[in-house]
Amino acid sequence: xxxxxxxxxxxxxxxxxxxxxxxxxxxxxxxxxxxxxxxxxxxxxxxxxxxxxxxxxxxxxxxxxxxxxxxxxxxxxxxxxxxxxxxxxxxxxxxxxxxxxxxxxxxxxxxxxxxxxxxxxxx
Amino acid sequence: xxxxxxxxxxxxxxxxxxxxxxxxxxxxxxxxxxxxxxxxxxxxxxxxxxxxxxxxxxxxxxxxxxxxxxxxxxxxxxxxxxxxxxxxxxxxxxxxxxxxxxxxxxxxxxxxxxxxxxxxxxxxxxxxxxxxxxxxxxxxxxxxxxxxxxxxxxxxxxxxxxxxxxxxxxxxxxxxxxxxxxxxxxxxxxxxxxxxxxxxxxxxxxxxxxxxxxxxxxxxxxxxxxxxxxxxxxxxxxxxxxxxxxxxxxxxxxxxxxxxxxxxxxxxxxxxxxxxxxxxxxxxxxxxxxxxxxxxxxxxxxxxxxxxxxxxxxxxxxxxxxxxxxxxxxxxxxxxxxxxxxx
Numbered sequence: 001x002x003x004x005x006x007x008x009x010x011x012x013x014x015x016x017x018x019x020x021x022x023x024x025x026x027x028x029x030x031x032x033x034x035x036x037x038x039x040x041x042x043x044x045x046x047x048x049x050x051x052x053x054x055x056x057x058x059x060x061x062x063x064x065x066x067x068x069x070x071x072x073x074x075x076x077x078x079x080x081x082x083x084x085x086x087x088x089x090x091x092x093x094x095x096x097x098x099x100x101x102x103x104x105x106x107x108x109x110x111x112x113x114x115x116x117x118x119x120x121x122x123x
Numbered sequence: 124x125x126x127x128x129x130x131x132x133x134x135x136x137x138x139x140x141x142x143x144x145x146x147x148x149x150x151x152x153x154x155x156x157x158x159x160x161x162x163x164x165x166x167x168x169x170x171x172x173x174x175x176x177x178x179x180x181x182x183x184x185x186x187x188x189x190x191x192x193x194x195x196x197x198x199x200x201x202x203x204x205x206x207x208x209x210x211x212x213x214x215x216x217x218x219x220x221x222x223x224x225x226x227x228x229x230x231x232x233x234x235x236x237x238x239x240x241x242x243x244x245x246x247x248x249x250x251x252x253x254x255x256x257x258x259x260x261x262x263x264x265x266x267x268x269x270x271x272x273x274x275x276x277x278x279x280x281x282x283x284x285x286x287x288x289x290x291x292x293x294x295x296x297x298x299x300x301x302x303x304x305x306x307x308x309x310x311x312x313x314x315x316x317x318x319x320x321x322x323x324x325x326x327x328x329x330x331x332x333x334x335x336x337x338x339x340x341x342x343x344x345x346x347x348x349x350x351x352x353x354x355x356x357x358x359x360x361x362x363x364x365x366x367x368x369x370x371x372x373x374x375x376x377x378x379x380x381x382x383x384x385x386x387x388x389x390x391x392x393x394x395x396x397x398x399x400x401x402x403x404x405x406x407x408x409x410x411x412x413x414x415x416x417x418x419x420x421x422x423x424x425x426x427x428x429x430x431x432x433x434x435x436x437x438x439x440x441x442x443x444x445x446x447x448x449x450x451x452x453x454x455x456x457x458x459x460x461x462x463x464x465x466x
Contacts, residue, residue, distance in 0.1 A: 005131070006240035010139040010220045017143060018213035018368075022205075025364040030192040039196045041269035042359050052198065053270045061281045064441070068284045071449070075291040078456070079247065082298040085463065093464040100457060107450075116445040117438070 063115035067107070074103055134233060142219050142239050149422075150374040154181040157426050164430040191363035196269070199360065203266035208361065208368035211259025215375040218253040221245035222382050223307050225392045225411035237392075237411060238307060245306045246294060246387075250287075253338075253379055256372060257283045260347065263369070264357035275356030278437065279340065279347035285444035286337040292452035293331040296324050296459050297387045310391035317398035321388035326455045328388045330448055335380040337444070340373065341425055343432040344440055351434075381421035382414075389417050 041048050077099070085092055110116055155170070155178055162169025170177035195204055225237035242248055257279060264276020297320055298304060301312040313319060321328045337344040348356030358369045385391055392410030396402050435443070 003240040003242055006135045006139070007220050007242075009132075009135045010143070010239045011217060013136070013139045014143050014216040015213050018209045018216065022209055022364055022368065025189055026193070029190055029363060032192060032194075039194070041196050041198060041267070042354065043270065044354070048269075053268050053273045054265075059277070061277075061284070061441075064281060064445070065284055067445075068288065071288045072291070075288070075295065078292075078295050079298065079304060082295050082456075082460075083302055083304065085299055085460065086302065090464045093460050096460065097457065100453065104453075111446070117442065 063110070063113075067110050067115060070103070070106060074099075130233065134235065135239070138235065138237075139239055142222075142224065143216050145224065146216060146219060146375040146378045147371065149378045149418075150371050151181045151185075153374050153377065153422060154184065156422070157429075160423065160426045161430045164427070185367070188364055188367040193363040193365065194360075196267075196360060198268040200266035200268060203262050204360075205365070207259040207263035207266060208365040208372075209259075210262070211256045211372040212368045212375070214252055214256040214259070215372040215379065218249050218256075218379050219375075219382075220252075221249050221306055222379070223310060223386065223391060224382075225409065225414055228409075236307075241305060241307050244304050246298075246304045246309070249306065249379075249383070250290065250294070253376065254283065254287065256376070259372070260357050260369075263361070264347075267357075267360040269360050271353045271355070271359045272357045275347045275349075275353050275359070278353075279357060281441060282337055282340070282344065282346060285441055286334040286448070289330050289334040289444065289448040289452045290338065292449070292456055293324075293327040293334070294387065296327040296452075296456050299459050299463055300324075306386050306391075310386055310393060313390045314393055314397050317396065319388060319390040319393075319395075324388065324455075324459070326451070328384070330452050330455070331387070332384060334444075334448060335384060336425070336428065337440070339376040339380050339425075341377065342429040343434050345434065346437050346440060349434060377422060377425055378418065381418040381425070384421055385414060385417040
Protein backbone atom coordinates (compact mmCIF):
# COMPACT_ATOMS: atom_id res chain seq x y z
CA UNK A 1 0.00 0.00 0.00
CA UNK A 2 0.95 3.62 -0.17
CA UNK A 3 3.95 4.47 2.02
CA UNK A 4 2.09 7.52 3.30
CA UNK A 5 -0.48 5.24 4.93
CA UNK A 6 2.40 4.00 7.14
CA UNK A 7 3.42 7.61 7.70
CA UNK A 8 -0.14 8.39 8.75
CA UNK A 9 -0.13 5.52 11.28
CA UNK A 10 3.17 6.74 12.69
CA UNK A 11 1.91 10.32 12.77
CA UNK A 12 -1.20 9.37 14.75
CA UNK A 13 0.72 7.13 17.14
CA UNK A 14 3.45 9.65 17.99
CA UNK A 15 0.93 12.46 18.35
CA UNK A 16 -1.22 10.30 20.64
CA UNK A 17 1.83 9.43 22.70
CA UNK A 18 3.04 13.03 23.05
CA UNK A 19 -0.37 14.39 23.94
CA UNK A 20 -1.56 11.37 25.92
CA UNK A 21 1.41 11.18 28.24
CA UNK A 22 1.12 14.82 29.26
CA UNK A 23 -2.63 14.46 29.85
CA UNK A 24 -2.03 11.32 31.93
CA UNK A 25 0.62 13.09 34.00
CA UNK A 26 -1.81 15.97 34.53
CA UNK A 27 -4.00 13.48 36.40
CA UNK A 28 -1.36 11.98 38.69
CA UNK A 29 0.92 14.90 39.38
CA UNK A 30 1.09 16.96 42.54
CA UNK A 31 -1.68 19.59 42.59
CA UNK A 32 -0.91 23.28 42.41
CA UNK A 33 -0.35 25.27 45.57
CA UNK A 34 -0.38 29.05 45.29
CA UNK A 35 1.34 31.15 47.88
CA UNK A 36 3.26 34.41 47.97
CA UNK A 37 5.28 35.26 44.92
CA UNK A 38 5.57 31.67 43.73
CA UNK A 39 3.88 32.31 40.40
CA UNK A 40 6.01 35.26 39.36
CA UNK A 41 8.30 34.96 36.34
CA UNK A 42 11.76 33.75 37.23
CA UNK A 43 14.27 36.57 37.43
CA UNK A 44 16.91 35.23 39.77
CA UNK A 45 14.94 35.87 42.92
CA UNK A 46 14.02 39.54 42.48
CA UNK A 47 10.62 40.79 41.40
CA UNK A 48 10.39 41.26 37.62
CA UNK A 49 11.44 44.73 36.54
CA UNK A 50 8.68 44.93 33.95
CA UNK A 51 5.33 43.13 34.10
CA UNK A 52 5.80 41.68 30.61
CA UNK A 53 8.93 40.28 29.06
CA UNK A 54 7.86 41.27 25.57
CA UNK A 55 9.24 44.77 25.56
CA UNK A 56 10.33 46.53 22.41
CA UNK A 57 13.85 45.63 21.45
CA UNK A 58 15.93 45.29 18.35
CA UNK A 59 15.81 41.81 16.88
CA UNK A 60 19.30 41.71 15.51
CA UNK A 61 18.99 38.84 13.12
CA UNK A 62 16.31 39.93 10.64
CA UNK A 63 18.97 40.44 7.98
CA UNK A 64 20.26 36.92 8.60
CA UNK A 65 16.78 35.52 8.07
CA UNK A 66 16.56 37.26 4.69
CA UNK A 67 19.88 35.74 3.62
CA UNK A 68 18.65 32.41 5.00
CA UNK A 69 15.59 32.43 2.75
CA UNK A 70 17.76 33.10 -0.29
CA UNK A 71 19.98 30.14 0.54
CA UNK A 72 17.09 27.81 1.31
CA UNK A 73 15.38 28.56 -1.99
CA UNK A 74 18.71 27.98 -3.69
CA UNK A 75 19.09 24.58 -2.04
CA UNK A 76 15.66 23.56 -3.35
CA UNK A 77 17.04 24.16 -6.85
CA UNK A 78 20.22 22.27 -6.08
CA UNK A 79 18.59 19.01 -4.96
CA UNK A 80 16.98 17.92 -8.26
CA UNK A 81 20.10 19.11 -10.04
CA UNK A 82 22.28 16.85 -7.85
CA UNK A 83 20.00 13.82 -8.30
CA UNK A 84 20.28 13.82 -12.12
CA UNK A 85 23.76 15.33 -12.24
CA UNK A 86 25.43 12.36 -13.91
CA UNK A 87 23.15 12.85 -16.92
CA UNK A 88 23.85 16.58 -17.19
CA UNK A 89 27.62 16.52 -16.59
CA UNK A 90 29.55 19.59 -17.79
CA UNK A 91 26.43 21.33 -19.11
CA UNK A 92 24.78 21.01 -15.69
CA UNK A 93 27.91 22.28 -14.01
CA UNK A 94 28.10 25.44 -16.12
CA UNK A 95 24.39 26.12 -15.73
CA UNK A 96 24.57 25.84 -11.96
CA UNK A 97 27.88 27.69 -11.78
CA UNK A 98 26.19 30.76 -13.32
CA UNK A 99 23.41 30.47 -10.76
CA UNK A 100 25.83 30.06 -7.85
CA UNK A 101 27.97 33.00 -9.01
CA UNK A 102 24.90 35.26 -8.87
CA UNK A 103 24.14 33.89 -5.42
CA UNK A 104 27.71 34.44 -4.26
CA UNK A 105 27.56 38.06 -5.47
CA UNK A 106 24.59 38.59 -3.18
CA UNK A 107 26.37 36.77 -0.39
CA UNK A 108 29.44 39.01 -0.76
CA UNK A 109 27.19 42.05 -0.73
CA UNK A 110 25.51 40.84 2.46
CA UNK A 111 28.93 40.26 4.02
CA UNK A 112 30.11 43.77 3.05
CA UNK A 113 26.86 45.24 4.36
CA UNK A 114 27.59 43.62 7.74
CA UNK A 115 24.41 41.54 7.56
CA UNK A 116 26.28 38.43 8.67
CA UNK A 117 27.81 40.04 11.73
CA UNK A 118 26.12 40.19 15.07
CA UNK A 119 28.11 42.87 16.82
CA UNK A 120 27.54 45.78 14.46
CA UNK A 121 25.16 48.01 16.39
CA UNK A 122 26.85 47.66 19.77
CA UNK A 123 29.71 49.98 18.89
CA UNK B 124 -8.61 -10.36 3.79
CA UNK B 125 -6.93 -11.30 7.06
CA UNK B 126 -3.56 -11.21 5.30
CA UNK B 127 -4.34 -7.67 4.27
CA UNK B 128 -5.16 -6.68 7.85
CA UNK B 129 -1.94 -8.25 9.13
CA UNK B 130 0.33 -6.70 6.51
CA UNK B 131 -1.27 -3.27 6.27
CA UNK B 132 -2.48 -2.58 9.79
CA UNK B 133 -1.03 -4.88 12.45
CA UNK B 134 2.57 -4.98 11.22
CA UNK B 135 2.77 -1.21 10.53
CA UNK B 136 1.35 -0.46 13.98
CA UNK B 137 3.84 -2.79 15.71
CA UNK B 138 6.66 -1.32 13.63
CA UNK B 139 5.57 2.23 14.41
CA UNK B 140 5.47 1.53 18.13
CA UNK B 141 8.93 -0.06 17.98
CA UNK B 142 10.44 2.80 15.96
CA UNK B 143 8.84 5.43 18.23
CA UNK B 144 10.11 3.61 21.31
CA UNK B 145 13.63 3.36 19.93
CA UNK B 146 14.62 7.02 20.53
CA UNK B 147 12.88 6.94 23.91
CA UNK B 148 14.85 3.90 25.03
CA UNK B 149 18.00 5.53 23.71
CA UNK B 150 17.13 8.63 25.74
CA UNK B 151 17.03 6.56 28.91
CA UNK B 152 20.39 5.00 28.06
CA UNK B 153 21.85 8.38 27.11
CA UNK B 154 20.81 10.14 30.31
CA UNK B 155 22.73 7.57 32.33
CA UNK B 156 25.63 7.39 29.87
CA UNK B 157 26.03 11.14 29.58
CA UNK B 158 26.19 11.71 33.32
CA UNK B 159 28.58 8.82 33.89
CA UNK B 160 30.88 9.66 30.98
CA UNK B 161 31.06 13.36 31.80
CA UNK B 162 31.78 12.41 35.41
CA UNK B 163 34.51 10.04 34.25
CA UNK B 164 36.12 12.73 32.10
CA UNK B 165 35.93 15.25 34.95
CA UNK B 166 37.25 12.78 37.57
CA UNK B 167 33.96 12.61 39.45
CA UNK B 168 31.82 9.61 40.34
CA UNK B 169 28.49 10.53 38.78
CA UNK B 170 25.23 8.79 39.69
CA UNK B 171 26.07 5.33 41.05
CA UNK B 172 23.48 4.70 43.79
CA UNK B 173 20.21 3.75 42.08
CA UNK B 174 20.58 0.22 40.75
CA UNK B 175 23.84 -1.31 39.54
CA UNK B 176 26.27 1.55 38.86
CA UNK B 177 23.32 3.94 38.72
CA UNK B 178 21.63 2.40 35.66
CA UNK B 179 18.20 2.97 37.18
CA UNK B 180 18.87 6.68 37.72
CA UNK B 181 16.91 7.78 34.58
CA UNK B 182 13.91 5.72 35.77
CA UNK B 183 14.08 7.40 39.17
CA UNK B 184 14.30 10.81 37.49
CA UNK B 185 11.31 9.98 35.32
CA UNK B 186 9.20 8.94 38.31
CA UNK B 187 10.13 12.15 40.09
CA UNK B 188 9.19 14.25 37.07
CA UNK B 189 5.89 12.38 36.73
CA UNK B 190 4.67 13.46 40.13
CA UNK B 191 6.28 16.87 40.27
CA UNK B 192 4.11 19.94 40.66
CA UNK B 193 3.59 21.72 37.39
CA UNK B 194 4.36 25.42 37.74
CA UNK B 195 3.11 28.02 35.30
CA UNK B 196 3.46 31.62 36.34
CA UNK B 197 0.57 34.10 36.11
CA UNK B 198 1.74 36.02 33.05
CA UNK B 199 2.31 32.97 30.85
CA UNK B 200 0.29 32.30 27.74
CA UNK B 201 -1.62 29.20 28.89
CA UNK B 202 -2.39 27.24 25.75
CA UNK B 203 0.91 27.88 23.97
CA UNK B 204 2.83 27.21 27.15
CA UNK B 205 1.17 23.81 27.52
CA UNK B 206 1.26 22.79 23.87
CA UNK B 207 4.77 23.76 22.81
CA UNK B 208 6.54 20.90 24.65
CA UNK B 209 4.07 18.50 23.00
CA UNK B 210 4.87 19.97 19.59
CA UNK B 211 8.61 19.65 20.17
CA UNK B 212 8.50 16.03 21.30
CA UNK B 213 5.93 15.01 18.71
CA UNK B 214 7.87 16.35 15.74
CA UNK B 215 11.20 15.06 16.98
CA UNK B 216 9.71 11.54 17.23
CA UNK B 217 7.91 11.92 13.91
CA UNK B 218 11.20 12.56 12.13
CA UNK B 219 12.12 8.90 12.72
CA UNK B 220 9.41 7.81 10.30
CA UNK B 221 11.74 7.68 7.29
CA UNK B 222 14.91 6.62 9.09
CA UNK B 223 15.92 3.02 8.26
CA UNK B 224 17.04 1.25 11.43
CA UNK B 225 18.23 -1.85 9.61
CA UNK B 226 17.84 -4.15 6.66
CA UNK B 227 14.72 -6.18 5.81
CA UNK B 228 14.25 -9.23 8.03
CA UNK B 229 12.00 -12.30 7.84
CA UNK B 230 9.65 -12.95 10.74
CA UNK B 231 7.04 -15.76 10.49
CA UNK B 232 7.13 -15.61 6.72
CA UNK B 233 6.54 -11.88 6.54
CA UNK B 234 9.27 -9.68 5.12
CA UNK B 235 9.60 -6.76 7.47
CA UNK B 236 11.52 -3.62 6.55
CA UNK B 237 13.05 -1.95 9.59
CA UNK B 238 11.71 1.45 8.63
CA UNK B 239 8.20 2.76 9.01
CA UNK B 240 7.88 4.30 5.56
CA UNK B 241 10.08 4.90 2.58
CA UNK B 242 9.71 8.09 0.63
CA UNK B 243 11.60 9.17 -2.48
CA UNK B 244 12.30 12.44 -0.65
CA UNK B 245 12.82 10.89 2.79
CA UNK B 246 15.96 12.84 3.57
CA UNK B 247 14.31 16.23 2.94
CA UNK B 248 11.23 15.17 4.89
CA UNK B 249 13.34 14.08 7.85
CA UNK B 250 15.25 17.36 7.90
CA UNK B 251 12.04 19.34 7.46
CA UNK B 252 10.07 17.56 10.17
CA UNK B 253 12.91 17.78 12.66
CA UNK B 254 13.22 21.50 11.94
CA UNK B 255 9.58 22.04 12.89
CA UNK B 256 10.39 21.14 16.47
CA UNK B 257 12.28 24.40 16.83
CA UNK B 258 8.86 26.07 16.75
CA UNK B 259 8.11 24.34 20.03
CA UNK B 260 11.24 25.90 21.47
CA UNK B 261 10.38 29.37 20.15
CA UNK B 262 6.74 29.20 21.26
CA UNK B 263 7.81 27.85 24.64
CA UNK B 264 10.26 30.69 25.13
CA UNK B 265 7.81 33.32 23.96
CA UNK B 266 4.77 32.06 25.84
CA UNK B 267 6.71 31.87 29.10
CA UNK B 268 6.58 35.68 29.12
CA UNK B 269 9.79 35.83 31.08
CA UNK B 270 13.05 37.34 29.97
CA UNK B 271 15.45 34.41 30.00
CA UNK B 272 13.18 32.01 28.10
CA UNK B 273 12.42 34.69 25.54
CA UNK B 274 16.11 35.28 24.90
CA UNK B 275 16.75 31.55 24.75
CA UNK B 276 13.95 31.09 22.23
CA UNK B 277 15.24 33.91 20.02
CA UNK B 278 18.75 32.51 20.10
CA UNK B 279 17.39 29.16 19.10
CA UNK B 280 15.76 30.71 16.00
CA UNK B 281 19.01 32.24 14.78
CA UNK B 282 20.98 29.11 15.52
CA UNK B 283 18.66 26.85 13.57
CA UNK B 284 18.44 29.35 10.70
CA UNK B 285 22.21 29.60 10.49
CA UNK B 286 23.10 25.92 10.70
CA UNK B 287 20.29 24.67 8.50
CA UNK B 288 22.14 25.84 5.38
CA UNK B 289 25.46 23.99 5.95
CA UNK B 290 23.40 20.87 6.76
CA UNK B 291 21.38 21.06 3.55
CA UNK B 292 24.45 21.82 1.44
CA UNK B 293 26.53 18.97 2.87
CA UNK B 294 23.63 16.55 2.50
CA UNK B 295 23.55 17.63 -1.12
CA UNK B 296 27.08 16.36 -1.69
CA UNK B 297 25.93 12.85 -0.73
CA UNK B 298 23.15 13.06 -3.32
CA UNK B 299 25.75 13.38 -6.12
CA UNK B 300 26.89 9.85 -5.31
CA UNK B 301 23.60 8.21 -4.39
CA UNK B 302 21.40 9.76 -7.14
CA UNK B 303 18.51 9.60 -4.69
CA UNK B 304 17.12 11.50 -1.71
CA UNK B 305 15.58 8.39 -0.15
CA UNK B 306 17.46 7.34 2.98
CA UNK B 307 17.05 3.65 2.15
CA UNK B 308 18.49 4.21 -1.32
CA UNK B 309 21.42 6.17 0.09
CA UNK B 310 22.44 3.20 2.23
CA UNK B 311 21.86 0.82 -0.69
CA UNK B 312 24.07 2.94 -2.95
CA UNK B 313 26.87 2.78 -0.37
CA UNK B 314 26.56 -1.00 -0.53
CA UNK B 315 26.80 -0.88 -4.33
CA UNK B 316 29.78 1.46 -4.05
CA UNK B 317 31.38 -0.80 -1.44
CA UNK B 318 32.53 2.21 0.54
CA UNK B 319 31.18 4.53 3.18
CA UNK B 320 30.70 8.07 1.89
CA UNK B 321 32.75 9.52 4.74
CA UNK B 322 35.86 8.36 2.87
CA UNK B 323 34.74 10.14 -0.29
CA UNK B 324 33.40 13.25 1.43
CA UNK B 325 35.45 14.01 4.55
CA UNK B 326 34.78 17.77 4.35
CA UNK B 327 31.04 17.20 4.08
CA UNK B 328 31.10 14.85 7.03
CA UNK B 329 32.96 17.29 9.28
CA UNK B 330 30.79 20.27 8.33
CA UNK B 331 27.65 18.16 8.77
CA UNK B 332 28.75 16.96 12.17
CA UNK B 333 29.54 20.49 13.44
CA UNK B 334 26.20 21.74 12.14
CA UNK B 335 24.37 18.76 13.64
CA UNK B 336 25.80 19.56 17.06
CA UNK B 337 24.63 23.16 16.65
CA UNK B 338 21.17 22.09 15.46
CA UNK B 339 20.66 19.84 18.45
CA UNK B 340 21.64 22.69 20.80
CA UNK B 341 24.44 20.68 22.31
CA UNK B 342 27.61 22.04 23.89
CA UNK B 343 29.72 23.84 22.71
CA UNK B 344 26.77 25.40 20.84
CA UNK B 345 24.17 25.18 23.62
CA UNK B 346 23.49 28.93 23.56
CA UNK B 347 19.67 28.65 23.76
CA UNK B 348 20.06 27.11 27.21
CA UNK B 349 23.39 28.52 28.29
CA UNK B 350 23.09 28.07 32.04
CA UNK B 351 25.80 30.59 32.87
CA UNK B 352 23.99 33.38 30.99
CA UNK B 353 20.31 32.50 30.67
CA UNK B 354 19.64 30.30 33.75
CA UNK B 355 18.13 27.47 31.66
CA UNK B 356 17.27 29.29 28.45
CA UNK B 357 13.94 28.55 26.84
CA UNK B 358 12.80 26.07 29.50
CA UNK B 359 13.54 28.22 32.54
CA UNK B 360 9.83 28.43 33.44
CA UNK B 361 9.09 24.78 32.73
CA UNK B 362 8.93 22.11 35.37
CA UNK B 363 7.73 18.55 35.81
CA UNK B 364 6.69 16.58 32.76
CA UNK B 365 6.81 19.53 30.36
CA UNK B 366 10.44 20.07 31.23
CA UNK B 367 10.99 16.35 30.69
CA UNK B 368 9.44 16.68 27.22
CA UNK B 369 12.06 19.22 26.19
CA UNK B 370 14.72 17.03 27.70
CA UNK B 371 13.56 13.93 25.84
CA UNK B 372 13.21 15.93 22.63
CA UNK B 373 16.81 17.09 22.91
CA UNK B 374 18.07 13.53 23.26
CA UNK B 375 15.77 12.36 20.48
CA UNK B 376 17.35 14.97 18.26
CA UNK B 377 20.78 13.70 19.20
CA UNK B 378 19.76 10.17 18.24
CA UNK B 379 18.33 11.51 14.98
CA UNK B 380 21.47 13.50 14.20
CA UNK B 381 23.66 10.46 14.88
CA UNK B 382 21.36 8.32 12.73
CA UNK B 383 21.63 10.77 9.85
CA UNK B 384 25.40 10.92 10.13
CA UNK B 385 25.56 7.13 10.17
CA UNK B 386 23.16 6.72 7.25
CA UNK B 387 24.65 9.43 5.06
CA UNK B 388 28.34 8.96 5.73
CA UNK B 389 28.89 5.64 7.53
CA UNK B 390 26.75 3.17 5.63
CA UNK B 391 23.74 2.88 7.94
CA UNK B 392 23.16 -0.80 8.73
CA UNK B 393 26.02 -2.00 6.50
CA UNK B 394 29.08 -3.67 8.02
CA UNK B 395 32.45 -2.04 7.29
CA UNK B 396 33.66 -2.67 3.71
CA UNK B 397 30.56 -4.66 2.69
CA UNK B 398 32.00 -5.88 -0.63
CA UNK B 399 35.40 -7.10 0.59
CA UNK B 400 35.42 -10.91 0.51
CA UNK B 401 37.78 -11.38 3.46
CA UNK B 402 35.46 -9.36 5.75
CA UNK B 403 32.20 -10.96 4.62
CA UNK B 404 31.82 -12.74 7.99
CA UNK B 405 30.91 -9.29 9.41
CA UNK B 406 27.73 -9.54 7.35
CA UNK B 407 26.39 -12.25 9.67
CA UNK B 408 25.91 -9.66 12.40
CA UNK B 409 22.37 -8.25 12.00
CA UNK B 410 22.19 -4.86 10.33
CA UNK B 411 20.41 -3.28 13.26
CA UNK B 412 23.37 -4.17 15.52
CA UNK B 413 25.79 -2.41 13.18
CA UNK B 414 23.52 0.62 13.07
CA UNK B 415 23.24 0.61 16.87
CA UNK B 416 27.01 0.33 17.37
CA UNK B 417 27.61 3.20 14.97
CA UNK B 418 25.07 5.56 16.50
CA UNK B 419 26.29 4.71 20.01
CA UNK B 420 29.74 5.78 18.89
CA UNK B 421 28.44 9.13 17.64
CA UNK B 422 26.32 9.64 20.75
CA UNK B 423 29.48 9.08 22.75
CA UNK B 424 31.28 11.68 20.63
CA UNK B 425 28.45 14.12 21.45
CA UNK B 426 29.18 13.64 25.15
CA UNK B 427 32.92 13.72 24.63
CA UNK B 428 32.69 17.06 22.78
CA UNK B 429 30.45 18.45 25.48
CA UNK B 430 32.96 17.56 28.18
CA UNK B 431 35.93 18.90 26.21
CA UNK B 432 35.05 22.22 24.59
CA UNK B 433 34.13 25.54 26.23
CA UNK B 434 30.95 27.25 25.05
CA UNK B 435 31.01 29.59 22.06
CA UNK B 436 30.02 33.21 22.39
CA UNK B 437 26.90 34.00 20.41
CA UNK B 438 28.39 36.28 17.76
CA UNK B 439 31.20 33.75 17.28
CA UNK B 440 28.60 31.05 16.73
CA UNK B 441 26.87 33.08 14.03
CA UNK B 442 30.16 34.01 12.45
CA UNK B 443 31.27 30.37 12.36
CA UNK B 444 28.11 29.41 10.51
CA UNK B 445 27.88 32.25 8.01
CA UNK B 446 31.51 33.10 7.34
CA UNK B 447 33.08 29.65 7.49
CA UNK B 448 30.65 26.77 7.15
CA UNK B 449 28.31 28.25 4.50
CA UNK B 450 31.06 29.25 2.03
CA UNK B 451 32.97 26.06 2.78
CA UNK B 452 30.01 23.79 2.13
CA UNK B 453 28.99 25.69 -1.01
CA UNK B 454 32.53 25.49 -2.39
CA UNK B 455 32.56 21.80 -1.45
CA UNK B 456 29.39 21.15 -3.43
CA UNK B 457 30.71 22.96 -6.49
CA UNK B 458 34.08 21.21 -6.25
CA UNK B 459 32.41 17.79 -6.11
CA UNK B 460 30.24 18.73 -9.10
CA UNK B 461 33.31 19.83 -11.06
CA UNK B 462 35.26 16.67 -10.24
CA UNK B 463 32.35 14.43 -11.17
CA UNK B 464 31.69 16.22 -14.46
CA UNK B 465 35.34 15.85 -15.48
CA UNK B 466 35.30 12.12 -14.98
